Amino acid sequence: METDRFGRDIETDFDIDDPAFNEHFYDVLDTMVARCPVAHSKVGKGYSLLNRYEDVRRAGQDWRTFSSAKGFQPNRPEGMPYLYPEESDPPRHTDWRRALNPFFAPNAVKEFEGQIRADANDLIDAFADRGTCEFIHDFAAQLPGRAFFKNLIGVPVDDLAMLVEAMDAGTYGPVEERAASFGRAIDYLGDFLARRRDEPPRGDLVDLIAGGVEHDGEPCSWEERVSVITDLTFGGIATTTFVMAGALLHLATHPKDRETLVREPSRIPNAVEEFVRYYPPVVALGRTVTKDVEIAGHRFEEGDFVLLNYAAASRDPDALDRPAELDINRESILHTAFGVGPHRCIGSNLARLELRVVLEEFLRRIPDFALKEDTTPEYETGVLRTMTSLHLVFPGGRTEGDAR
Amino acid sequence: MKYTVDGSLCTGHGRCYTVAPTVYAPDDEGYNLRRGDSVEVSPGQDGDARRGARVCPERAIELAE
Numbered sequence A: 001m002e003t004d005r006f007g008r009d010i011e012t013d014f015d016i017d018d019p020a021f022n023e024h025f026y027d028v029l030d031t032m033v034a035r036c037p038v039a040h041s042k043v044g045k046g047y048s049l050l051n052r053y054e055d056v057r058r059a060g061q062d063w064r065t066f067s068s069a070k071g072f073q074p075n076r077p078e079g080m081p082y083l084y085p086e087e088s089d090p091p092r093h094t095d096w097r098r099a100l101n102p103f104f105a106p107n108a109v110k111e112f113e114g115q116i117r118a119d120a121n122d123l124i125d126a127f128a129d130r131g132t133c134e135f136i137h138d139f140a141a142q143l144p145g146r147a148f149f150k151n152l153i154g155v156p157v158d159d160l161a162m163l164v165e166a167m168d169a170g171t172y173g174p175v176e177e178r179a180a181s182f183g184r185a186i187d188y189l190g191d192f193l194a195r196r197r198d199e200p201p202r203g204d205l206v207d208l209i210a211g212g213v214e215h216d217g218e219p220c221s222w223e224e225r226v227s228v229i230t231d232l233t234f235g236g237i238a239t240t241t242f243v244m245a246g247a248l249l250h251l252a253t254h255p256k257d258r259e260t261l262v263r264e265p266s267r268i269p270n271a272v273e274e275f276v277r278y279y280p281p282v283v284a285l286g287r288t289v290t291k292d293v294e295i296a297g298h299r300f301e302e303g304d305f306v307l308l309n310y311a312a313a314s315r316d317p318d319a320l321d322r323p324a325e326l327d328i329n330r331e332s333i334l335h336t337a338f339g340v341g342p343h344r345c346i347g348s349n350l351a352r353l354e355l356r357v358v359l360e361e362f363l364r365r366i367p368d369f370a371l372k373e374d375t376t377p378e379y380e381t382g383v384l385r386t387m388t389s390l391h392l393v394f395p396g397g398r399t400e401g402d403a404r
Numbered sequence B: 001m002k003y004t005v006d007g008s009l010c011t012g013h014g015r016c017y018t019v020a021p022t023v024y025a026p027d028d029e030g031y032n033l034r035r036g037d038s039v040e041v042s043p044g045q046d047g048d049a050r051r052g053a054r055v056c057p058e059r060a061i062e063l064a065e
């Protein structure tokens, strides 16, 4: 059967943490879109996936029926505190989004462009003469964290590595250790927020979070505020890395596209949108069904857990022509990589800015680069997806051993 | 041609005004400026209006002749 050539039947017995999904990522997604509007998993308490654009959109927008309040992870680890605004519904969700949105609006993030450009160049300086880099470690894992820390919350950049590590382990690590790994990040950010609460206010995002919002006229709890800064940090450092890496991988292996963007940087923003669609860092996030409902021909019952397969919906031929093709010149890019409905990624404008500036600077400094021979990029996939290594070579200090 | 932005669906993806800046514009927070309104499209800009509506992930923009 078409759906069971991946070592298990992905229609009835899917596992998002299965290494086979990581390995055959696009093949599995495309098979799901084509063959199974709804797929099911037997892992743990079990869960389902919605795979087509229209169904994902309907469920994402209908937060009353598809609630975020019980978390976005299937088989959520015991003892994991909820992350707000992500794991909440209106009105609690709206209280926070209304307060936070202005800090992430297109015009607000534009202010960070110069700093992000300087950081991109700093990181490139460290390897430009070497003729080779491991792009994830040397660049993509660092830039989003710097952009978020320096411009938005002011956490010391030296503590970035520890936070990235804790959040990675909390996402892809052994299930039974995820809560503890995430806990390390929460503890750190809680201490940071408490220190800032006791300092004179600066009128910035951190002050806003430390001051909290009101729900129904009552101030929210301190834990809720720590949870918000954690959610923002998680979103800020755990996602954009993958799109950056995907973009560089594509340009390293498609010289014509690379030359186009070097020659015409004005085409970069459109290419960025296509890279976000094609390299989705957020694969699928969950909702809990609050009342019996039929969608995609399947009857869901109250209490069922459903993943909105954003990555699959961005490859639905009913929403987009030739979805399996990465086309940087595509005219109408419709995708769900930033989610759909009230939880639409709050960082989407910042992520787009980072990606545009990074491509502008990398292509300006290093217009000619390729994948290092005998290396292949490595990936890691669960509800999120990331690349763990990407070796690039380029002229400059290129040595004999780096032949292309 | 007229476009109408459903204020309960627009979540500020910003795709409409990025793809078709001649037709759509953002408000201060990045939502479509004309949320909830029905707006006449200027002559000659029907194509842009359609392109912007097509890329809205929320299907928040409705077009009518």
Ligand code: HEM
Residues within 6 Å of the ligand: A068, A072, A085, A086, A087, A097, A148, A231, A232, A233, A234, A235, A236, A237, A239, A240, A243, A276, A280, A281, A282, A285, A310, A336, A337, A338, A339, A340, A342, A343, A344, A345, A346, A347, A348, A350, A351
């Ligand atoms: C290319 C990069 C990014 C992608 C693809 C992405 C994707 C997403 C998606 C799909 C959601 C929806 C969650 C849901 O449906 O429950 C989301 C929410 C969120 N993202 Fe992002 N994200 C990116 C970058 C960022 C950045 C840079 C930040 C922070 C500065 C961020 C912070 C958040 C937060 C806080 C939420 C929760 C919003 C809410 O629940 O209202 N993201 N993101």
Ligand code: SF4
Residues within 6 Å of the ligand: B005, B009, B010, B011, B012, B013, B014, B015, B016, B017, B030, B031, B032, B055, B056, B057, B058, B059, B060, B061
């Ligand atoms: S693309 Fe859609 S959701 Fe985004 S701003 Fe425009 S109308 Fe609103």
